[in-house]
Amino acid sequence: MERDTANLVEAKKQTYASETNDASVRPLWNEAKQLEYQKDDYLYRDIYFGSVFFAGQEVVEEKERPVWSMVYSRGIVTPSLPRAQVASVYAFLRKALRLVDVQAPYRGPRQWQDGSYTYQNDYEGTWERFCGEERIFIAGEKVYELRYSGGLIIP
DSSP: OOSOOHHHHHHHHHTTTSSSSTTEEOOSSTTEEEEEEEETTEEEEEEEEESSEEEEEEEEEETTEEEEEEEEEEEEOOTTOOHHHHHHHHHHHHHHHTTOBTTBOSSSOSEEEETTEEEEEEEEEETTEEEEEEEEEETTEEEEEEEEEEEEOOO
16 A cells, blocks of 8 residues: 555545435345445445444455455443434544544544534554544543554555
């Protein structure tokens, strides 16, 4: 994979983080959600299962060869959270994920706040090998968490 992570950042912004479903494609597996972004020989694919609790994987292919991947899982940690508030948490998450940058192209920024919602993202490593955890708080109460890890695929 090129040392430039600009394609990965653009792919993330154009798929789950976007405000549309334009990146959705027919999933490879039943009951999965699948999002894709393609530019020339570059293909980004995000496949996940679930909603309130979910698990998924992002894969980058260059010239039809997998070169980078990230796995992730978790979701809403407050079982009694009303459905409308769950939707609000995920809308806030998408905003945070649109702030991803080329220096740390995993999820969102280290911290971001909008009103009573706070996004925190702690990670270590480089895009070649990394792990992290993101959390969302509403008025200081944790309502969402996600753990992720990944890096370059070396044959």
